[in-house]
Amino acid sequence: MAIGLGVDDLAAHYEYCRGAGCTITSEPADEAWGDRVVECLDPFAYQWEFSQPLKDWHPADGLQAARDNWFGAQ
Template sequence: MFNHVSAVVLFVQDFEKCLAFYRDTLGLPVAQLEPKFAAFKMHDQDFALLHVSNAAEMVTAEIDGPPARGVNPLMLCARVQDVDAAYETLKAKGVEFTQGPTSQYWGLRTIYFKDPESNIWEFAQPLTPEQQARFSADNPPA
């Protein structure tokens, strides 16, 4: 049916706050900016923010309000070249992390943080074969 997601569009309540976060804090270049819409061109995928009022009109469906307290609407995952450098850069810009740099058993080094509307982001880089072997030796199965 399909084998590639061509775009991710987040429906947001506070458009200006989210725009500032993605443009200024994360440093994504703006490809298109309209009153309640912003698109950021990424490597091979489009990423956009759309105010919920415009989203409801566009998809001709009622868009639910913000998620229940403690429930995150989704998680977005992105690959970076250096997780530790990304962590330090974003930490210096005031980003609060739910988890700092961590080597995971599935072969990635990750960090996790939330955007202004509680969407969770994972930034990850693959562990090298040497890092994976060292991780496995230090963390044997229970």
């Protein structure tokens, strides 16, 4: 089972998961669509994805980041 939640304080959720015995499967990272995301597996094997909107993010920034990621920086 996978569970995704939007949160107000991603750093606090990340630290809680680390302390609660979760396996971090994806360290916090900024995504092209304007969220900062972290993923983990809890001790019961549930997959969690926590996300928080990035401040001062603009869609054009995400489009350029996705383009660079998928096709290489030009």
